[in-house]
Amino acid sequence: MRSTHDLAVLDQSQGGGALPHAPRLLVIANPLAGTGAGRRLLQRTLDVLRAEGCRLLIAEARTPEEIAALAGGTGPEDADAVVAAGGDGTINAAANGLMQRDFPLPLGVLAVGTANVMALEMGLKRAPRALAAPFLTGRLRPVTPIETPTGHALLMVGAGFDGAVVATLAARPALKWRWGKLAYLPPVLDRIRHYDWPEISVRIDGVPHRAHGVVAVNGRLYGGAFRAVPEGDITRPGMHVVLLGGRGVAALLRQGAALAAGRLDRLSDVRILPARELVIEGPAGLAIQADGDPLPSAPAVLRVADRSLNLIWP
Structure with missing residues (x-):
């Protein structure tokens, strides 16, 4: 039998729902993504999220396989959302891990990497409060990816x-x-x-x-x-x-x-x-x-x- 939290995630996967107040966030940070400026931006954004009451679990992963395994191994008993902190490669690896689950958690984006086309598609600005804001309002929108051979x-x-x-x-x-x-x-x-x-x-x-x-x-x-x-x-x-x-x-x-x-x-x-x-x-x-x-x-x-x-x- 699914828990009520599982049912909420199922509703979200169809494009509804929102994050709870003060969400639990698993932040997967790629230490190889971006530059020193990107790492400083990440730290300042995490400080804003903590100050606003978000509960953060920080995990580092360097390869797409490690990132996907962390994201795919995270369920509603662990966090309310997975957050990819890095560039488009980090974001895509986290998405691939989540898509392995029957009822994937929502994916958040902290655009602190080299290439951040996803952040541009979303209209995100590279500033601490701007990057933190989506996690405080908790609005969810569905994105249907392209299925590739891998x-x-x-x-x-x-x-x-x-x-x-x-x-x-x-x-x-x-x-x-x-x-x-x-x-x-x-x-x-x-x-x-x-x-x-x-x-x-x-x-x-x-x-x-x-x-x-x-x-x-x-x-x-x-x-x-x-x-x-x-x-x-x-x-x-x-x-x-x-x-x-x-x-x-x-x-x-x-x-x-x-x-x-x-x-x-x-x-x-x-x-x-x-x-x-x-x-x-x-x-x-x-x-x-x-x-x-x-x-x-x-x-x-x-x-x-x-x-x-x-x-x-x-």
């Missing part, structure tokens, strides 16, 4: 050039710790010199397409505060697939400039299609990334997950 992605899955950049960065993890957001610059320059821009074959809801870059976006944003899908909404189930035509550095620069200007959807060699399923057929060995971490190479099948995860929303 788990779930809350934000995006990219195949092609960006997958190759992420794979290159993953082989040099110290760059993120030392350089912060600038850590992506050496892998980008390396891939510009050596990437061969293969044609990518995909099927979107069964219909074949070809492109030189493919990105499945769960919300609006890609690569930071850049609007890739104007009509995207991360709280609505469903993804959009961005098909990038053209090949080579000139196309990359042109599309990058359009993305930065919020005009990617206006380019003639870019198509944006709503989707429930994306099959990346090849070429074999094509690099794929999910929320900034490498996935197994193509072929791969991505789908809109059949259930959602509640996020603690500002």
